Amino acid sequence: NEAYGEVSAPLLQTLGASAAIRYSDYSNFGSTTTYKGGLRWQPIQDFGLRGTYSTGFRAPNLGELFGLTQFGATLVDPCGPTGTIIAPPGNHSALANACRAQGVPNNFQQANTQITTFTGGNADLRPEKSDSFTAGFVYNAGWAEGMMHTARLTLETTYYNHKIKGAIEAEDIQALLNSCLDAGGTDPLLCAPFTRGAGGQLRPPKNFLANLGHITTDGEDL
Numbered sequence: 001n002e003a004y005g006e007v008s009a010p011l012l013q014t015l016g017a018s019a020a021i022r023y024s025d026y027s028n029f030g031s032t033t034t035y036k037g038g039l040r041w042q043p044i045q046d047f048g049l050r051g052t053y054s055t056g057f058r059a060p061n062l063g064e065l066f067g068l069t070q071f072g073a074t075l076v077d078p079c080g081p082t083g084t085i086i087a088p089p090g091n092h093s094a095l096a097n098a099c100r101a102q103g104v105p106n107n108f109q110q111a112n113t114q115i116t117t118f119t120g121g122n123a124d125l126r127p128e129k130s131d132s133f134t135a136g137f138v139y140n141a142g143w144a145e146g147m148m149h150t151a152r153l154t155l156e157t158t159y160y161n162h163k164i165k166g167a168i169e170a171e172d173i174q175a176l177l178n179s180c181l182d183a184g185g186t187d188p189l190l191c192a193p194f195t196r197g198a199g200g201q202l203r204p205p206k207n208f209l210a211n212l213g214h215i216t217t218d219g220e221d222l
Contacts, residue, residue, distance in 0.1 A: 001024075001025045002022060002023065002024045002025070003022070003023050004020065004021065004022035004023070005020065005021055006018070006019070006020040007019050007020075014041060014042050014043050015039070015040070015041050015042075016039070016040045016041075016042075017037070017038065017039055017040075018036075018037070018038045018039075018040075019035070019036065019037045019038070020035065020036040020037075020054075021033065021034070021035045021036075022034050022035070024057060026059055026127075029059050029126070029127050032057045032127070032129075034054070034055045034056055034057050035054070035055055036052060036053070036054035036055070037052065037053055037054070038050065038051065038052035038053075039051055039052075045140070045142065046139060046140045046141065046142045047137065047138070047139050047140075048137065048138045049135075049136075049137050050134075050135070050136060050137070050138065051133070051134060051135040051136075052132075052133065052134050053131075053132070053133045054131075054132050054133075055129070055130065055131055055132075056128075056129065056130035056131075056132065056164075057127055057128070057129055057130075058127060058128045058129075058130075059127045060125040060126075060127065060168055060209075062121075063120075063121060064121055064122070064125060064168055064209055065121045065122065065123050065125060066121045066123060067120045067121040068118070068120035068121060069118075069119055069120045070116055070117060070118045070119065070204070071116070071117055071119065072114040072115070072116055072117075073114075073115055073116075073117040073173055073174075074113050074114060075113060075114075075115040075117070075173060075174055075177065075202070075205075076110070076113055076174065077110040077177070077202055078095060078099075078177070078178060078181050079095070079098075079099035079102070079104045079108055079110070079181070079200065080099075080104070080108040080109045080110050080200075081109075081110055081113075094182075094184075095181060095182075097184075097185075098181045098182075098183075098184050098185030098186075099181065099185060099200075100185075101184060101185040101186050102181075102185045102186070102191075102194075102196055102200070103196055103200060104196065104200035105199065105200050108199070108200045110201070110202075111201055115202055115204060115205070116204040117173055117204060117205055117206075117207055118204055118205070118206045118207065118208075119170050119206075119207045119208060119209070120208060120209070121208065121209060122208045122209045122210060125168055125209060125210070125211060126166055126211050127166070128164050128165065128166050128167055128168055128211075129164070129165045129166060130162060130163060130164045130165065131162075131163050131165075132160070132161065132162045132163070133160075133161050134158050134159065134160045134161075135158070135159050136156065136157050136158030136159060136221075137156070137157060138154065138155075138156045139154065139155040139156075140152070140153075140154050141153040141154070141155070155222075156221075156222070157220060157221065157222045158220065158221045159218070159219075159220050160218060160219060160220075160221065161216075161217075161218040162216065162217050162218070163214055163215070163216045164214060164215040164216075165213075165214045166211040166212075166214070167211065167212050167213070167214055167215045168209055168210075168211060168212075169209065169210070169212050169215075170207050170208065170209050170210070171207060171210065171212070173193070173205060173207045176190065176193060176207070177194060177205075180194060193205040193206050193207055
């Protein structure tokens with residue numbers, strides 16, 4: 001269930017403001033309120049400055065909550081990439097010791113880099129939230145109207161900055177495996193997706209969606 005309202009009003013002859021608010025209530029995520037505010041200053045007919053700030057909210061969709069899929073990830077096992085043996089009996093490097101801590105035998109070689117990875121939905125996901133702001137100007141070239149069949153010539157440029165918090169995404173499975181081994185091979189959090197079978201070969205890891213840290217992006221539109 002949602003309810004929202006918007007208002008746009010002149011403050012001065014050359015200054016206008018706009019605002020919006022939205023209340024959302026979800027059966028499985030509770031309620032939230034998001035809002036937006038903006039200003040536009042137009043000192044002359046052909047030129048205006050504008051800016052906005054807004055907050056956002058996105059609930060996980062059905063696929064992100066309950067979907068399940070698998071794919072053959074190209075996963076290089078640092079304990080023994082195909083064609084390379086990095087843990088002979090006399091090797092006591094930090095990586096070799098981490099591999100042995102996982103039960104990898106000496107002279108191990110990875111059998112196949114195409115390792116099935118299970119991924120998909122996570123019923124414990126929480127909604128994403130966001131903050132955004134934009135700033136820019138609009139120039140309407142009134143002097144160009146009617147010149148060489150030009151009905152209107154407008155130049156606009158906008159700077160935007162977006163930040164998504166609690167971003168819904170799967171972790172990079174290769175980076176996670178590397179981090180697991182860098183931490184000694186037994187870290188309960190980093191190494192949770194990885195188990196090994198006969199001969200030390202990786203079993204298909206599980207890499208489901210999660211609320212990660214944040215995603216930021218910014219740029220200019222012209």
